Amino acid sequence: xxxxxxxxxxxxxxxxxxxxxxxxxxxxxxxxxxxxxxxxxxxxxxxxxxxxxxxxxxxxxxxxxxxxxxxxxxxxxxxxxxxxxxxxxxxxxxxxxxxxxxxxxxxxxxxxxxxxxxxxxxxxxxxxxxxxxxxxxxxxxxxxxxxxxxxxxxxxxxxxxxxxxxxxxxxxxxxxxxxxxxxxxxxxxxxxxxxxxxxxxxxxxxxxxxxxxxxxxxxxxxxxxxxxxxxxxxxxxxxxxxxxxxxxxxxxxxxxxxxxxxxxxxxxxxxxxxxxxxxxxxxxxxxxxxxxx
Numbered sequence: 001x002x003x004x005x006x007x008x009x010x011x012x013x014x015x016x017x018x019x020x021x022x023x024x025x026x027x028x029x030x031x032x033x034x035x036x037x038x039x040x041x042x043x044x045x046x047x048x049x050x051x052x053x054x055x056x057x058x059x060x061x062x063x064x065x066x067x068x069x070x071x072x073x074x075x076x077x078x079x080x081x082x083x084x085x086x087x088x089x090x091x092x093x094x095x096x097x098x099x100x101x102x103x104x105x106x107x108x109x110x111x112x113x114x115x116x117x118x119x120x121x122x123x124x125x126x127x128x129x130x131x132x133x134x135x136x137x138x139x140x141x142x143x144x145x146x147x148x149x150x151x152x153x154x155x156x157x158x159x160x161x162x163x164x165x166x167x168x169x170x171x172x173x174x175x176x177x178x179x180x181x182x183x184x185x186x187x188x189x190x191x192x193x194x195x196x197x198x199x200x201x202x203x204x205x206x207x208x209x210x211x212x213x214x215x216x217x218x219x220x221x222x223x224x225x226x227x228x229x230x231x232x233x234x235x236x237x238x239x240x241x242x243x244x245x246x247x248x249x250x251x252x253x254x255x256x257x258x259x260x261x262x263x264x265x266x267x268x269x270x271x272x273x274x275x276x277x278x279x280x281x282x283x284x285x286x287x288x289x290x291x292x293x
């Protein structure tokens with residue numbers, strides 16, 4: 001990522017921080033004080049004209065923003081001056097990658113879904129829809145309320161049947177998904193699409209609570225490098241235990257994330273097998289690739 005774009009990301013991350021005293025977003029002076037540097041240097045970093053972004057400065061930035069382990073790895077890789085369009089090999093056909101991921105989604109014998117970097121659902125398999133008691137009307141309602149079929153919105157919206165299926169355990173699951181969303185959107189924090197997505201999700205009170213908790217001084221212990229383990233009593237299927245494993249496929253149109261519910265016990269495994277046997281195939285929900293990436 002070139003220094004000017006990286007500087008815009010730094011500025012966006014700074015504005016996400018809130019001063020405890022003033023209640024307003026950090027100014028360049030606030031970030032400079034946190035880092036032990038001058039506002040002039042912070043300004044140069046954000047304008048992309050700072051000649052050297054050495055390890056010490058990058059670590060101070062990551063520490064000031066309280067980035068998690070996976071966020072830090074993404075942040076440090078962004079500071080490299082290799083252009084984003086050079087990361088993925090030019091001979092790699094993105095359409096072939098997408099078709100392969102989609103074929104996996106259709107044939108998996110357990111709930112699974114595909115998201116883009118903004119957490120928008122590209123597609124879900126019918127096993128997932130049966131597990132969470134979803135239908136196309138729910139996806140349409142979420143899109144009307146949040147401008148996209150966003151996975152976080154599906155979990156957080158109080159009227160979503162998916163949240164109702166999760167019962168009282170929706171909160172830690174939502175927090176884990178928010179942590180992953182922060183990682184996948186990190187390099188897009190300066191873009192209009194991210195600002196629009198953040199604004200839409202902020203209409204949900206629970207999202208604002210989760211966002212504040214993640215940004216607060218009493219940071220949740222969970223780090224996004226941990227597995228998303230789900231153990232709860234499903235309102236229809238009873239006790240279930242599974243881990244959400246996510247595979248990342250790189251394309252020239254942005255990453256694709258295939259998330260799969262891997263059962264942790266025989267009961268859940270049998271349930272997924274039964275659902276998959278009765279509900280085959282997958283349903284597309286969002287166009288891919290998205291031109292705004």
